[in-house]
Amino acid sequence: MRLQSRGxxxxxxxxxxxxxxxxxxxxxxxxxxxxxxxxxIVSALTxxxxxxxxxxxxxxxxxxxxxxxxEETQCAHVVYISSDAVYADxxxxxxETSCCDPSSFHGLMHLVRERVLAAAVQKQGTPLMxxxxxxxxxxxxxxxxxxxxxxxxxxxxNREIKLFGMGEEKRDHxxxxxxxxxxxxxxxxxxxGVLNVATGESVSFFDLAEMIKALCGNETRIEGSxxxxxxxxxxxxxxxxxxxxxxxxxxxxxxxxxxxxxxMKRSLVG
Amino acid sequence: MIxxxxxxxxxxxxxxxTAAKGFEVLAYDGDASLCESLNRGQISFFxxxxxxxxxxxxxxxxxxxxxxALTQCDVIYFSRDVATDDQGRSNLxxxxxxxxxxxxxxxxxxxxxxxxxxxxGFTRRLAKKVGQSFADRxxxxxxxxxxxxxxxxxxxxxxxxxxxxxAADGRRALPRAFxxxxxxxxxxxxxxxxxxxxxxxxxxxxxLVSSVSVANTMAELCERIGADWSEIVPALxxxxxxxxxxxxxxxxxxxxxxxxxxxxxxxxxANEFGAxxxxxxxxxxxxxxxxxxxxxxxHQQVLSRIQNPxxxxxxxxxxxxxxxxxxxPALFLIEAxxxxxxxxxxxxxxxxxxxxxxxxxxxxxLDACAGADxxxxxxxxxxxxxxxxxxxxxxxxxxxxxxxxxxxxGDACIEAEFSYFKLGSGDCE
Numbered sequence: 144m145r146l147q148s149r150g151x152x153x154x155x156x157x158x159x160x161x162x163x164x165x166x167x168x169x170x171x172x173x174x175x176x177x178x179x180x181x182x183x184i185v186s187a188l189t190x191x192x193x194x195x196x197x198x199x200x201x202x203x204x205x206x207x208x209x210x211x212x213x214e215e216t217q218c219a220h221v222v223y224i225s226s227d228a229v230y231a232d233x234x235x236x237x238x239e240t241s242c243c244d245p246s247s248f249h250g251l252m253h254l255v256r257e258r259v260l261a262a263a264v265q266k267q268g269t270p271l272m273x274x275x276x277x278x279x280x281x282x283x284x285x286x287x288x289x290x291x292x293x294x295x296x297x298x299x300x301n302r303e304i305k306l307f308g309m310g311e312e313k314r315d316h317x318x319x320x321x322x323x324x325x326x327x328x329x330x331x332x333x334x335x336g337v338l339n340v341a342t343g344e345s346v347s348f349f350d351l352a353e354m355i356k357a358l359c360g361n362e363t364r365i366e367g368s369x370x371x372x373x374x375x376x377x378x379x380x381x382x383x384x385x386x387x388x389x390x391x392x393x394x395x396x397x398x399x400x401x402x403x404x405x406x407m408k409r410s411l412v413g
Numbered sequence: 414m415i416x417x418x419x420x421x422x423x424x425x426x427x428x429x430x431t432a433a434k435g436f437e438v439l440a441y442d443g444d445a446s447l448c449e450s451l452n453r454g455q456i457s458f459f460x461x462x463x464x465x466x467x468x469x470x471x472x473x474x475x476x477x478x479x480x481x482a483l484t485q486c487d488v489i490y491f492s493r494d495v496a497t498d499d500q501g502r503s504n505l506x507x508x509x510x511x512x513x514x515x516x517x518x519x520x521x522x523x524x525x526x527x528x529x530x531x532x533x534g535f536t537r538r539l540a541k542k543v544g545q546s547f548a549d550r551x552x553x554x555x556x557x558x559x560x561x562x563x564x565x566x567x568x569x570x571x572x573x574x575x576x577x578x579x580a581a582d583g584r585r586a587l588p589r590a591f592x593x594x595x596x597x598x599x600x601x602x603x604x605x606x607x608x609x610x611x612x613x614x615x616x617x618x619x620x621l622v623s624s625v626s627v628a629n630t631m632a633e634l635c636e637r638i639g640a641d642w643s644e645i646v647p648a649l650x651x652x653x654x655x656x657x658x659x660x661x662x663x664x665x666x667x668x669x670x671x672x673x674x675x676x677x678x679x680x681x682x683a684n685e686f687g688a689x690x691x692x693x694x695x696x697x698x699x700x701x702x703x704x705x706x707x708x709x710x711x712h713q714q715v716l717s718r719i720q721n722p723x724x725x726x727x728x729x730x731x732x733x734x735x736x737x738x739x740x741x742p743a744l745f746l747i748e749a750x751x752x753x754x755x756x757x758x759x760x761x762x763x764x765x766x767x768x769x770x771x772x773x774x775x776x777x778x779l780d781a782c783a784g785a786d787x788x789x790x791x792x793x794x795x796x797x798x799x800x801x802x803x804x805x806x807x808x809x810x811x812x813x814x815x816x817x818x819x820x821x822x823g824d825a826c827i828e829a830e831f832s833y834f835k836l837g838s839g840d841c842e
Binding site: 238240343380381382385386389390392393 | 698716748
């Protein structure tokens with residue numbers, strides 16, 4: 144929508160149009176994507192769809208077919224939406240030069256995809272931008288993973304927020320609008336390279352829960368639970384983003400939560 | 414007669430300091446106009462007290478553009494600074510060209526001293542080559558560690574803490590003329606084999622980088638947990654194992670070129686010989702990280718809140734009392750703030766318009782503040798600390814001061830209702 148609002152022609156392709164995991168995806172892409180078009184690759188089977196080897200292999204099949212397409216097509220620009228899961232769990236503060244040592248198949252998948260795409264675009268000399276966003280929140284997010292979205296939903300629905308331990312872990316939370324804007328800016332400038340997309344401000348899940356409680360009402364209960372894993376934190380050092388996009392401003396977490404809260408509440412009432 | 418070949422900062426300072434110790438000095442550089450200027454008492458770079466020292470000792474020093482003149486010298490220093498690229502890698506070609514040009518003029522039995530910044534192994538290779546090519550001249554080749562500091566070079570050259578001398582065999586006596594010269598500085602003389610001396614210089618710098626990295630790491634923690642590094646430093650300096658002169662001031666990364674060169678040399682040597690250099694990689698990483706401290710503060714405190722800001726910057730040199738901008742954090746900051754308007758002032762540095770199109774250089778520090786939303790003090794020049802806070806307040810539109818080195822009085826800034834940000838100091842409330 145942001146691209147369209149700026150008069151840029153957009154062709155959204157979902158798995159209904161092309162199943163990237165199937166070999167015929169390469170030919171289908173050739174028919175749909177023209178020379179000098181820019182391509183944003185955001186398709187993946189996310190961990191909520193499976194964390195096993197089969198999901199990993201399926202995700203890699205998708206990139207294999209996209210890579211075959213890119214090797215033979217003169218795209219103007221490729222943007223790949225990767226993930227901060229490519230980094231080692233103990234990489235703090237995370238920056239673009241941090242060690243990539245994923246602890247999950249999801250992170251490994253993104254890292255392998257990055258390398259495959261980097262190799263594929265070489266043949267045509269297509270500029271490639273790899274964006275590595277941290278955990279994203281936003282009202283329309285379907286993953287319902289631990290964090291703002293789940294907290295908002297359970298607070299609105301059940302008046303409760305359940306934490307692992309007492310929510311001591313600190314994380315950076317990225318508003319989906321901000322990732323869209325950075326993607327758009329990358330397209331406009333045909334940016335190349337690797338860039339983490341995170342706000343640079345990490346908060347604990349407990350503080351996040353408190354912020355959501357303040358939005359949803361004081362009757363919301365914040366409940367801890369026995370801790371299964373040791374506490375780990377994740378902070379980002381975002382100087383590269385400041386340098387790449389100096390005029391970009393992140394949505395403040397409080398503002399992003401307020402907006403998500405309003406939309407979720409409307410949809411609940413509606 | 415003492416000779417110097419190569420008249421960059423190192424050569425000029427060392428030649429003048431040697432003349433100041435009462436020696437007759439002949440200083441050579443192939444650049445005739447440079448020699449003419451120096452003979453007129455004009456120095457092309459800024460170094461406190463140096464022009465005055467040259468004036469007082471002008472009668473004992475002559476700058477010449479003819480290498481053959483060095484034939485009169487008992488000792489010839491090769492004193493050209495070795496330039497580095499942006500990775501800290503040395504370009505030794507100009508130095509080796511200089512050596513090839515000068516050595517044929519050296520007199521029988523003269524001592525050739527490498528003062529330039531060379532990597533381990535360089536001097537022994539040179540000594541071997543000289544020995545083979547000029548076997549009949551009985552030339553002695555030595556290496557001397559230079560420890561000049563930009564802005565304090567005169568003091569360091571006149572009153573060195575010690576001399577570290579590299580020789581083919583560290584157990585043998587040094588040539589007489591060279592010994593007499595060194596003795597005039599009345600400091601300990603440590604003689605060792607070439608490789609040890611070459612690595613001693615690098616080791617000194619690694620210790621300094623290590624201290625600064627500790628200071629940077631702990632200062633950042635202070636910022637995050639509400640401590641103040643400046644309160645901790647005196648406690649460390651009273652510890653005999655650390656000492657009163659330890660480099661414990663946090664900074665905006667390593668700059669100036671010399672430390673970066675030695676870091677690159679250690680990494681290259683470790684890579685070649687299979688030694689562990691993980692800690693050196695960490696120092697380099699920490700240095701790059703801290704270089705962006707002001708940029709991070711600028712975005713978090715100012716740019717995220719103000720549309721189309723006007724930014725004032727005081728200081729462009731990589732540190733005070735020098736006009737060197739090598740790896741200067743101010744220049745990195747200006748580059749990273751390209752879309753924004755900047756007004757900058759530095760007492761010694763004048764940038765050309767091409768290098769910073771978004772920048773307007775002003776004639777005074779207060780002019781740079783005119784209408785600015787934020788002031789960043791990138792070089793702790795003494796004159797900045799003398800500027801009235803009231804005048805700054807009247808001149809600026811905004812109320813944010815980013816002062817990494819604490820050049821201004823932080824408490825007074827806060828009292829004057831400025832938002833004030835300093836390295837190593839966090840909010841404890």
